[in-house]
Amino acid sequence: MNCNVAVMLMHDYLDDELPHDDLAELKLHIDSCESCCTRLEQLERTEALTHSMMDTRVTISPQQSAQLTNRIMSSLPVKRRRIGFASWIRNHPAVSVAAVFALVMFSSFLAMWQQDNDLTVRGGDLAQVIIEGDTVTVPEGAHLKGDLTVENGKANVLGDVEGDVTVISGSLYQASTAHISGEVKQIDQALDWFWYKVTHSISSLAY
Structure with a gap:
């Protein structure tokens, strides 16, 4: 498992949405990678701070x-x-x-x-997604089911996404042959980012 995939799985782990098999692989990677271990600790502190602020x-x-x-x-x-x-x-x-x-x-x-400048990728169906550096690609012919969120990176949508596509502090390219059934949102300003984080935190607490 490479570090980009590990960071992506960390967010599902914090949302209690990570399958058991992926959780085992993630723990093995964190035990052997000091950088990812530090990254997970930072995310846990940020999650705790967000929840404490929402509960204040x-x-x-x-x-x-x-x-x-x-x-x-x-x-x-x-x-x-x-x-x-x-x-x-x-x-x-x-x-x-x-x-x-x-x-x-x-x-x-x-x-x-x-x-927060690290690449983050979230979604319910990421098996067909290709991550290279800071670029996240939905290849031509792929059919993703569910939303796709890319933070601090470039999103290249060449295939189909059955859900929303959200790009935060990055860029989005959508090919003419691609199809996105939901909303396409690009968040670059601090106020938009703030509102997105608040609503995302509330949604996480609700589930």
Whole structure:
């Protein structure tokens, strides 16, 4: 097993979707490859951080909420035309706390987006997929069943994909003879990436 295939299987392992035979092969590879062992530890820490952030609940007393609002408002420059907005903030402290929490989450995901440069391939039917360097190819004549996601790489779709094709921080080439039955999505901006990660994490928790 090469390292690219091992990294691809790690994501299925973290989602509890890896067949028993593949799990045994992955463990053998990780035991003999220090690089992949380190990569799996990093993915597990990232998964744990994501889940803990999704499970976090902010609970503060009315007095603490008022103190937080006052500190925020006192740090803002005094301008007469903003009095109405400041009053609204004071009357809606829960919204202010939620906005601060969302900003913290977005900042954390943005840091992850800037650091994550490794090729990642996910899908329900990858036996026919060819991975060469940072290029993932669905060869002509192949028929993939299910979605295909390529992160930090190039996707060349020459065959058929019965599902969605998502390319994150990469490029997509679709031949004229290829057919994709689902949506084709390319995610390059941090905000799009953030939203994709949030929805993907929620979907993983749901299953």
